[in-house]
Amino acid sequence: MSDPDQAERLRRLEAKINALKGPKEVRKHTDESYSQAHLAWRMVTEMVAGLLIGFGMGYGLDRLFGTIPIFLVIFTLLGLAAGIKTMMRSAREIQRDQQAGTARDNGAADAGPDERARHGD
Structure with missing residues (x-):
């Protein structure tokens, strides 16, 4: 076997590998990719806002x-209760989004190459 034949075989093999890998997925910074610290600050802000609104209304009425x-x-x-309720709703929303993302990722990982190609993954 000569070097040009071997080089051609390597190029074809590399082309096949690249075709099987597919395009690289670029993840943009969206709501799904917030850090845990950002989510915690969101919940703290909701709690404090509920407390401040309740405090302000009570003070104004007094x-x-x-x-x-x-x-x-x-x-x-009442503001504390509203803040806790809003915070719990946000936590459920975040948990639901994370579970949906995990289930979607697991579904793609469990599927074979033919199954992923059929679904566009």
């Missing part, structure tokens, strides 16, 4: 009606 800080306490607790 000043308006000239009462002892009963509305302040009540609305601060």
